[in-house]
Amino acid sequence: MMKTLKEKLLQLKEKRKLYLLLKYISGAFLFIVFSILLLFSLVYFNVFGKLPDKEELTSIINEEASLIYSSDDIVIGKIFAENRTNIQLAQIPNHLKEALIATEDKRFYSHNGYDGQSYARVFFRSILLRDSSGGGGSTITQQLIKNLYGRQYDGVLSLPINKIKELIIASRIEKLYTKDEILLLYLNSVPFGENSFGIESAANRFFNKSVSELNIEESTVLIGMLKANTYYNPRLHPKNALQRRNTVLQLMKSENYLSQKTADSLQKTPIALNYHNLDLNTSAGYFNYQVKKKATEIIKVVNESSNNNYNLETDGLKIHTTLNYEIQKIAEKSAKKQLIIKQKQLDKELASNRLRNRWLKKQQFTQEDKQNRTLQLFDWDSTKTITGNKIDSLWYYDKMLNASVLVTNPKNGAVISWVGGNNFNTLPFDMVLSHRQIASAFKPFLYATALENGISPCDYFENEEKTYPKYENWKPQNADYSSTPDKKVALWYALIKSMNIPSVNLYFKLEREWLVDTCKKLLFPEITDDAPSIALGTLDVSLYEATRAYGTFANNGEMNDLYMIDKITDKQGNIIYESTTQEAKRIFTKESSQTLTTILQKAVEQGTGSSIRNRYKIKSPLASKTGTAQNYTNAWFMAYTPNIVFGTWVGTSKNDVHFTSGNGSGSSLALPIVANILKEIENNPELKNKYLTSFDIPEDIASSINCSPYREKGIKGFFNRLFGKKKEEN
Numbered sequence: 001m002m003k004t005l006k007e008k009l010l011q012l013k014e015k016r017k018l019y020l021l022l023k024y025i026s027g028a029f030l031f032i033v034f035s036i037l038l039l040f041s042l043v044y045f046n047v048f049g050k051l052p053d054k055e056e057l058t059s060i061i062n063e064e065a066s067l068i069y070s071s072d073d074i075v076i077g078k079i080f081a082e083n084r085t086n087i088q089l090a091q092i093p094n095h096l097k098e099a100l101i102a103t104e105d106k107r108f109y110s111h112n113g114y115d116g117q118s119y120a121r122v123f124f125r126s127i128l129l130r131d132s133s134g135g136g137g138s139t140i141t142q143q144l145i146k147n148l149y150g151r152q153y154d155g156v157l158s159l160p161i162n163k164i165k166e167l168i169i170a171s172r173i174e175k176l177y178t179k180d181e182i183l184l185l186y187l188n189s190v191p192f193g194e195n196s197f198g199i200e201s202a203a204n205r206f207f208n209k210s211v212s213e214l215n216i217e218e219s220t221v222l223i224g225m226l227k228a229n230t231y232y233n234p235r236l237h238p239k240n241a242l243q244r245r246n247t248v249l250q251l252m253k254s255e256n257y258l259s260q261k262t263a264d265s266l267q268k269t270p271i272a273l274n275y276h277n278l279d280l281n282t283s284a285g286y287f288n289y290q291v292k293k294k295a296t297e298i299i300k301v302v303n304e305s306s307n308n309n310y311n312l313e314t315d316g317l318k319i320h321t322t323l324n325y326e327i328q329k330i331a332e333k334s335a336k337k338q339l340i341i342k343q344k345q346l347d348k349e350l351a352s353n354r355l356r357n358r359w360l361k362k363q364q365f366t367q368e369d370k371q372n373r374t375l376q377l378f379d380w381d382s383t384k385t386i387t388g389n390k391i392d393s394l395w396y397y398d399k400m401l402n403a404s405v406l407v408t409n410p411k412n413g414a415v416i417s418w419v420g421g422n423n424f425n426t427l428p429f430d431m432v433l434s435h436r437q438i439a440s441a442f443k444p445f446l447y448a449t450a451l452e453n454g455i456s457p458c459d460y461f462e463n464e465e466k467t468y469p470k471y472e473n474w475k476p477q478n479a480d481y482s483s484t485p486d487k488k489v490a491l492w493y494a495l496i497k498s499m500n501i502p503s504v505n506l507y508f509k510l511e512r513e514w515l516v517d518t519c520k521k522l523l524f525p526e527i528t529d530d531a532p533s534i535a536l537g538t539l540d541v542s543l544y545e546a547t548r549a550y551g552t553f554a555n556n557g558e559m560n561d562l563y564m565i566d567k568i569t570d571k572q573g574n575i576i577y578e579s580t581t582q583e584a585k586r587i588f589t590k591e592s593s594q595t596l597t598t599i600l601q602k603a604v605e606q607g608t609g610s611s612i613r614n615r616y617k618i619k620s621p622l623a624s625k626t627g628t629a630q631n632y633t634n635a636w637f638m639a640y641t642p643n644i645v646f647g648t649w650v651g652t653s654k655n656d657v658h659f660t661s662g663n664g665s666g667s668s669l670a671l672p673i674v675a676n677i678l679k680e681i682e683n684n685p686e687l688k689n690k691y692l693t694s695f696d697i698p699e700d701i702a703s704s705i706n707c708s709p710y711r712e713k714g715i716k717g718f719f720n721r722l723f724g725k726k727k728e729e730n
Contacts, residue, residue: 062188064316070325077288081313084197086188091212096219098257103248105140113141113170142166147189193229208276220248285424316571322414331417334676335403345663378426399657404431404543406647410551413560435540440498441627441636442537447495449518451592458707460488461502476504492599493709496607507535521587522549547647554640557593558584594701597623616675620692632664637671644691646674
């Protein structure tokens with residue numbers, strides 16, 4: 001009896017415990033439900049930040065990069081806050097959509113923006129059972145919201161608040177957009193790493209094709225990256241990417257998008273990557289940088305004048321430029337080829353003349369600068385990794401030869417090609433705009449000034465060395481140290497041979513202000529002193545200024561300012577800016593320009609530019625002039641036809657390191673770059689017919705230089721002229 005009572009008391013006690021437990025559980029459950037409802041209500045009524053309303057959601061527009069096009073319609077660059085190019089629904093292949101749905105959201109077409117089954121799986125497997133393989137609970141719609149609006153930090157409540165926000169916004173979006181429209185928004189917004197956003201940018205980056213051209217294997221690689229875009233990056237981690245791609249293929253098979261046979265077959269194929277990163281491998285980096293600067297100025301004016309608000313970084317504008325992509329590639333290839341050859345020659349000279357020791361004495365280094373470390377240096381084919389110190393790095397770059405090439409159309413000023421240096425990403429300083437001593441490439445402007453002021457190409461000038469006490473006993477010499485005390489030299493011949501002594505004598509025959517005025521018209525830097533050495537090209541001029549000025553001779557005495565942008569359109573193709581025909585500025589008379597061109601054509605045949613015919617076998621009509629600065633510090637070569645002007649400069653970044661032999665002359669260092677460009681153009685019938693056109697110079701002007709290159713001085717010369725000696729030999 002007593003035992004039965006005890007049992008009953010124990011049972012009663014157990015029931016009470018159970019009742020209390022159920023009470024606590026119910027209370028906790030009700031508290032959790034109440035808390036969730038309260039939190040949901042607080043989020044819904046914008047306590048934790050305003051949620052996008054219907055009007056905002058119906059006007060979702062992904063930011064889009066502006067594209068830079070060459071004149072032959074090649075995309076050569078992008079301007080962006082986020083590297084994104086949006087696509088239309090019709091461009092998305094079915095297999096891409098199927099791969100996305102099979103991998104990210106199997107019930108995409110059946111849920112309303114949130115997936116209850118996924119939430120249950122996440123709660124039980126990922127949270128309660130701590131199973132990291134349980135997967136995430138976000139639908140494609142919710143992932144889209146995360147891509148568009150990001151997530152904010154609210155302390156310990158960050159995760160539930162952000163999940164509730166995504167759930168609410170997802171349900172709103174599902175009421176406003178079709179499922180396929182949501183897929184499109186998602187694919188246009190999703191990040192793929194490497195500062196690349198949207199499926200079109202990813203397709204271009206990793207496979208160098210548009211999204212509409214992707215095959216199943218490529219689509220599954222890109223969809224596989226969505227789980228972890230760095231870990232599954234096919235360039236950085238090809239094995240991980242291959243494994244993930246095959247997982248996506250199996251998921252597609254599980255959802256019956258692929259047969260087992262097709263899935264197995266595709267899994268055996270390697271990833272055929274065709275990596276194309278405009279940021280790293282751009283063929284026109286220096287040009288694109290200038291285009292961005294110009295386009296920014298243009299858009300600012302357009303916005304102010306039309307009350308618009310265009311944004312270069314976000315509005316997907318299309319910038320159509322003057323650059324010819326084919327010639328740009330030729331110019332870059334030609335510069336690279338020449339510099340690789342000449343760098344070896346320079347390194348050999350530097351090793352033998354102990355210039356590095358003299359260079360070291362001019363530097364100031366700390367003890368830290370002398371400590372060795374791993375250095376990554378620019379190399380033509382790839383980044384060069386060496387073990388060295390800061391001194392080694394500085395010497396490497398100080399002795400590095402750089403080249404700049406500028407090609408323009410003299411008739412309108414359009415920039416056809418712009419090579420600002422060896423590599424824009426590692427060496428961004430633009431040598432096209434760098435001011436360097438122009439050397440003998442300046443002489444045509446001196447001689448054209450003389451022609452403008454009544455001096456004939458058959459006037460003769462002294463070619464005898466002379467000292468000028470007024471100018472600190474300056475004694476100019478010809479480059480080959482020759483002189484002809486008993487003979488004078490004709491103006492035309494002095495120019496084609498680039499003689500210094502006759503050029504100085506010509507300078508003194510002119511009014512100095514005439515030359516200063518010419519330079520001012522050509523928009524050269526101001527001449528601030530009265531040194532006669534200006535006649536030999538001591539003025540510092542940029543390749544940009546020099547090429548524009550040579551265009552004056554090609555264009556019969558009229559100079560056009562250079563420009564790079566033909567037009568800008570919005571993403572729908574509406575023109576918002578279009579360049580207008582500029583009025584050329586008259587610098588020289590047509591007759592003077594044609595006479596000067598006749599002389600410079602002669603320089604190609606038998607003067608300083610003759611190797612372009614003799615060695616490189618260039619047959620096209622051409623006028624040219626070389627330039628070699630003192631001590632071989634700067635090498636120039638300028639050439640033109642009526643439809644194209646070529647300018648190139650070669651040298652080191654500083655004048656401290658340079659050739660000490662004729663290997664550093666304009667004809668040896670700079671001329672071959674233009675010669676190789678010309679050779680490629682001659683082999684292309686379309687480019688040849690367009691640019692390598694003949695000069696149309698009247699016979700009387702062409703024959704105006706048909707006089708003897710030398711004239712003997714004194715009585716002998718007088719009698720030779722009196723009795724009609726026709727030609728005096730060199």
